[in-house]
């Protein structure tokens with residue numbers, strides 16, 4: 436599809452927004468995490484727990500949640516602790532490493548090909564503690580090194596010093612993701628996150644010079660005080676910096692759920708029609724500059740591995756968004772971290788206090804999770820296909836179910852019919868295809884296949900699609 440068509444306002448009408456822009460899961464997991472039920476490693480649940488399948492994993496991904504931040508960004512919906520004191524970070528690291536050692540008893544021998552530090556602000560940690568963390572993880576897990584591994588860190592450019600970049604590279608990190616959100620000074624003030632573009636450019640160039648292979652910027656549209664013009668100006672600056680990847684997220688204003696967002700006046704939030712115009716304008720600018728539009732909210736330069744993977748149908752999705760290297764299993768360490776194996780998901784205690792007490796007591800902080808049924812696995816795979824490849828082939832479904840597509844998914848296809856009528860998806864002899872118009876509503880298309888969502892009828896706890 437041509438860029439002009441892709442970003443045409445004609446693709447999105449007020450009627451479509453009315454019908455589909457409401458709350459919907461993001462499907463970083465299936466079932467979505469709000470479906471998880473109480474689960475403990477002390478026993479009590481029937482059958483083998485999902486972490487027992489870690490033994491069969493051939494490759495492993497690690498995620499470490501570092502929840503500390505120096506100041507509060509008003510749009511934030513992350514699990515974080517805002518503090519000026521550093522000593523809590525040092526004791527938190529001890530707990531993370533203790534939790535890591537608990538997994539040694541799960542006989543995890545698979546090589547770690549992916550490591551991600553998220554938060555909060557992982558670069559809150561000083562160089563010595565970052566090193567202590569990686570060396571400590573290396574004592575438990577077989578961390579791999581080299582070009583075939585993906586070690587990434589979410590960095591706040593306001594707290595990222597050049598010596599930290601040196602340290603990260605020395606420890607094997609090769610990917611850097613920076614939270615930019617918006618470069619407009621008024622918007623930055625409105626969300627309490629002041630970061631001049633010159634600083635970000637210097638860090639981007641510094642990271643490139645040190646050999647970081649992929650530099651990613653996170654942007655947000657729909658922030659207080661943002662307009663189409665201000666977002667276009669931000670995108671123009673971003674294009675001058677030429678990051679390898681860009682994630683463009685929609686700001687979900689949910690002040691009832693996220694206390695920080697109560698510091699934002701609802702009057703400053705752009706109305707839905709303006710947000711659509713922003714999304715379209717940003718897409719037009721980015722694709723016009725040669726970036727490939729991937730999935731529902733990612734862009735990659737044509738020479739980036741992610742653009743190539745998407746073209747070859749190798750894109751995958753995990754809790755950190757789109758990825759090239761999905762591992763068989765993920766171990767999430769730290770407060771609220773989620774893990775998965777082929778048998779299901781498990782999540783740690785959410786609050787730092789509860790997490791620390793749980794690990795102190797029994798070595799792990801598992802509090803809830805989900806064991807996948809065969810039907811869950813099928814839908815998990817199908818939703819991944821939709822999110823990453825924008826299609827599902829009926830032959831692939833039928834070989835998994837042994838039943839005709841229309842038969843197994845009779846109710847789901849009935850649910851999809853309005854989306855077919857609206858030109859969001861099409862069904863032919865090959866399978867189900869998401870159109871360019873439907874790309875904006877991928878979450879809705881996926882939701883048609885969410886058996887848990889339709890069983891309970893819940894829809895109010897999720898962020899809006901647009």
Ligand code: SF4
Pocket residue numbers: 503504506507508511512513515554555556591614
């Ligand atoms: S947006 Fe990032 S840096 Fe800001 S408060 Fe949230 S987690 Fe911390």
